[in-house]
Amino acid sequence: SQTIHQWPATLVQPVGSPLSLECTVEGTSNPNLYWYRQAAGRGLQLLFYSVGIGQISSEVPQNLSASRPQDRQFILSSKKLLLSDSGFYLCAWSVRTVNSNQPQHFGDGTRLSIL
Amino acid sequence: LAKTTQPISMDSYEGQEVNITCSHNNIATNDYITWYQQFPSQGPRFIIQGYKTKVTNEVASLFIPADRKSSTLSLPRVSLSDTAVYYCLVGDDSNYQLIWGAGTKLIIKP
Numbered sequence: 001s002q003t004i005h006q007w008p009a010t011l012v013q014p015v016g017s018p019l020s021l022e023c024t025v026e027g028t029s030n031p032n033l034y035w036y037r038q039a040a041g042r043g044l045q046l047l048f049y050s051v052g053i054g055q056i057s058s059e060v061p062q063n064l065s066a067s068r069p070q071d072r073q074f075i076l077s078s079k080k081l082l083l084s085d086s087g088f089y090l091c092a093w094s095v096r097t098v099n100s101n102q103p104q105h106f107g108d109g110t111r112l113s114i115l
Numbered sequence: 116l117a118k119t120t121q122p123i124s125m126d127s128y129e130g131q132e133v134n135i136t137c138s139h140n141n142i143a144t145n146d147y148i149t150w151y152q153q154f155p156s157q158g159p160r161f162i163i164q165g166y167k168t169k170v171t172n173e174v175a176s177l178f179i180p181a182d183r184k185s186s187t188l189s190l191p192r193v194s195l196s197d198t199a200v201y202y203c204l205v206g207d208d209s210n211y212q213l214i215w216g217a218g219t220k221l222i223i224k225p
Contacts, residue, residue: 036215043202043215044159090158101147101206106158 002027006091006107014115019064019078021110023091026072031093033074034104035066038088050074051096086114119203124220133190135219137203140184146205148179148186153200153218162201163188198223 003026013019025031032051036044046059048066056066063082067075074091088111092104120138127133139148147166151159163170165177165186176189190197202218 041217043217045215046213088156092158101149101164103149103151103161103164104159105161109156109158111156 002093002105004091004093004105004107006110008110009108010111010113012113012115013081015083016080019076019081019085019112021076021089021091021112023074023076023107024072025074025093028072028093028095030071030096032096032102033068034092034094035074035076036090036092038090038109040088044090048076081114083114086112088112118214119205119216121201121203121216121219123217124222126222126224127193128224129194130192133193133197133221133223135188135190135201135203135221136185137188138185139203139205142183142205146183148177148183149204149206150175150177150188151202151204153202159202193221193223195223195225197221 006023034049035047037047038044047064048056048058050056050068053068053071056068064076064078076089088109090106090109092106094104095102118141125135147164149164150162152162153159163172163175163177165179167179167183170177178187188201198221200218200220202215204213206213
């Protein structure tokens with residue numbers, strides 16, 4: 001069966017520090033990968049998505065970046081965190097298909113607090 | 116991009132059937148309707164997906180009328196553990212531009 005791992009579960013960082021959140025998927029190949037951010041009491045905001053190694057699309061301009069160095073690894077990074085980067089970060093994957101809409105499967109998220 | 120509208124919150128009691136309706140007036144021909152459940156501090160979990168008419172799985176049913184401008188998630192005989200936020204999304208094969216609303220906060224009482 002497929003599993004998705006996201007770490008760390010919680011993270012407290014000072015303003016201006018760098019960030020690296022990692023997400024890995026097991027049990028599937030060539031998945032679509034996503035990074036979302038969720039503010040308290042709100043829906044999810046898509047930040048990045050990837051359809052393959054090295055292929056990253058950004059939905060929202062910000063000081064965050066994403067990379068996909070391997071097929072099932074997705075990394076969210078920042079060189080300098082802002083207070084506004086606080087939130088709940090979620091990684092997700094879906095099966096890559098041509099003619100059908102596939103549901104997304106989420107990790108347990110990282111609660112990021114910027115001080 | 117289709118936009119969805121759901122009630123902000125709903126209350127019900129254990130053992131009851133709960134129906135959550137979502138409106139999506141601008142749904143496109145290629146759009147599917149997908150429902151997710153989210154517990155606090157966890158990622159959303161896929162519940163059910165449909166295109167038209169009725170879909171049923173082991174946890175829920177999804178009713179979609181012929182015009183597809185709305186859909187209803189039906190949870191049979193809910194329990195306290197069904198207390199969660201439920202999201203309705205519409206989208207096509209290019210899953211990337213799904214717009215997540217605030218969802219419906221469902222509270223189940225004993």
